[in-house]
Each structure stands twice: as C-alpha cells, then as structure tokens.
Amino acid sequence: MLSIYLEDAKNYFRKEGYLMFLSIILVVITPLDYILYIRWLDGMTNYKWFASSFIFPLFGILFFYLGVLYLKMRNVKIVTCKQKPLAVMGILDGIRSLLQSFSAPYLSIIVMTILDKLSLPLLMMFSFCFLHRRYYKSHYLGVFLTIYGVMVSYIPNFSNGKFSEGWATFIFLLGILPGVLSYIYKEKMLGDTNTDIWWMNLWISVWQFLFGLFMFPMMLIPISGSDITIKASDVGSYFNDAFKCQFAGINSREGDDCEANFMFLIIYNVISTVINILMFLVIKEGSSTYYMIINTVKLPIQAWLGSYKAIAGSNYAPININNLFSFVLLGVSAAVYSDKKEIKYERVLSSESELSDLGDKRDMHDLRQSFIRTDFENC
Secondary structure (H helix, E strand, O other), X not given: OHHHHHHHHHHOOOHHHHHHHHHHHHHHHHHHHHHHHHHHHHHOHHHHHHHHHHHHHHHHHHHHHHHHHHHHHOOOOOOOOOHHHXXXXXXXXXXXXXXXXXXXXXXXXXXXXXXXXXXXXXXXXXXXXXXXXXXXXXXXXXXXXXXXXXXXXXXXXXXXXXXXXXXXXXHXXXXXXXXXXXXXXXXXXXXXXXXXXXXXXXXXXXXXXXXXXXXXXXXXXXXXXOOOOOOHHHHHHHHHHHHHHHXXXXXXXXXXXXXXXXXXXXXXHHHHXXXXXXXXXXXXXXXXXXXXXXXXXXXXXXXXXXXXXXXXXXXXXXXXXXXXXXXXXXXXXXXHHHOOOOEEOOOOOOOHHHHHHHOOHHHHHHHHHHHHOOOOXXX
C-alpha cells in the first residue's frame, strides 16, 4: 500500500530529505488533480450538490475503505482514535467543498488560484494561535514571496474582466476558512497521535458524506434567480438526471456536458486518494503551512497544463511573461521557506542566533520566556 511504501522511504532519507521527496511528488501530480477536478465540475454544472456532497465523499469512502481493507489483509496494526475530531474535519471539508463547488463554474482557474492563496496568512495565524508554532523571518518572507508571485502572474486578469463575478467570489472566499481550520485540525491530530492515515481519511469521508446528506434540505429552499437550489417537485428527476450524467454520460438538461464525466471521476478520485495520503504525510513531517507553500509551487506545471485546450477544456489560458516571472518567484519562495524548520511552542531555545533571528536582541529574555511558558497568552 502507498502509505507503507512511503513510510519505508524514511529508511533511505534523512527526515528533511524524506519531506522533500514527498513534496516533489506532490508538486508533480497535484496540478493534474486540479485540472481533472475542474473538468469534472464543468460537466456537472447542473448537479453541484450531487457532485461535491454525494459522489465525491462516497467515492472517497470506497477508495479509503479498500486501503484499510488491504492493511487488514496484511495484518498491519491500525491505530484508531475518537470520532469527534474526525467528524469536525469531515464537516469542515464538506463545507469547503460545497461552497467552492458552487462558485467554481463561474470563476476562472486563474481567479480561484489567487483567492486560494489568501489561506496562507490565515494558516500562519491559526498555527501561531492553536498549534503553538513560531516562525523565523525567512518563513514570513517565503509566504510574502508566494503571495507576491501569484499576484504578479495573475493580477493582469483583473483588468480583463475576469474578476467580476462578485457573488461567486464571495462564496469561494467563505470556503477558505473551513478549509484552513481543517488543515489545522489535521496537523494537530497527526502531531498528537499515530492514527492510521487511511483509517482517518475513511472516516473523514464518511462524516463529509453524512454532512452532505444533512445539507440536502437546504438545497430545497427557493432563492430567486439562483441555479444552486433544487425545486422540491424536481428532486426525483434531479437524482435521475445526475446519475445518468455521471455514470452513463447522458445529457438531460441544458448545459449538461456529461460524455466524459465517469472517466474524469475515476481518474480524479485515484489521483485525489494518492494526494490525500501524501498531504497527511507532508503535514505530519512538516506543517500545514509548509504544505500550502509546496502546494503553491505546483502553479508552473498547472499553468503549463492549463495552456492546452485539449487538457484544460474551456478553462485553458496561454502562458505569458508574467507567469514565467511568477514561476521563478515561487521557486525562490519555497526554497526560502524550507530553509529552516518552524518552531513548536514547547521547544526551549538557547541559541543566541535562533533567538535573534526570531526577534529583537533586546527582547531575548522575554522571547525565551515566551517559549517555555505552559500557558498560551498570545492569542
């Protein structure tokens, strides 16, 4: 099983080398996952709830259950945990997925990429408050260069009218917060327990699926001019048309583009499963903020794939000089951020160089004390 082989790789790499090994794999395969996700959602525009809150978590349950079943067949001991944190993560992931799937058909890949990078400062802030992490100046510089690199590449699109869908932008931004909180929860849990990653993902998918079912009655509330809601009298035909679109490739409604949906769904879920396992390992070995930085470095590959209409479909866009300059900045930002490990609150600093890098030398004593206090007064 993938996670077993990846864990075995630790025997061949130092911890830093192992983290870099996982990061490189993520950077290479994540862009394809994102392209497939957009192509799949494009074909399911009339069935947003069905795609994001029913089919996606249901297939997640299937794939992760097969992983857990394989581990049991190999007689691998599976470490479990309480359901409460898994339920929280599943619900947070469900909220993010639902909100962003509603807005995705109305925003370009470029705009969504810009908006998604707003999660970086939020992750650092929440990690500071809830995970007791402290950052070097190089970490702040790395995050700044990441955001700057993305803006340099994509800010010209604002003047081209690609940022005009106000309500879709607002809904997408709402989805960022639960996504960030879910990353924080995952990092906290991975740091405190040895819970099996496959088992954890299985139950997160279960709770996400249950949350989607719970939210379905909300889809029946009529909203004037909205294509998100479902008419109560249309529920039967909605599910019938959605199943036909997803699994039979049959167009039933105006705007349907179902021919390749099943292929996109299967390939996307296979790659998404691999990425989820890699994500958990990267967060476990590094941090949620480090994962987000690495996830940003995928943009050059994503932009290159997105420049071909045959690959990206209607969301394709050619690469320009701004993109090329941005790619250089993103590479530099990842190198700067990865230069030093983030510091956990419990660690006692004694090195003058470490202390001076984190703050003013005049405040070394106070800074040292802030790292060894048992309470958390900064938030």
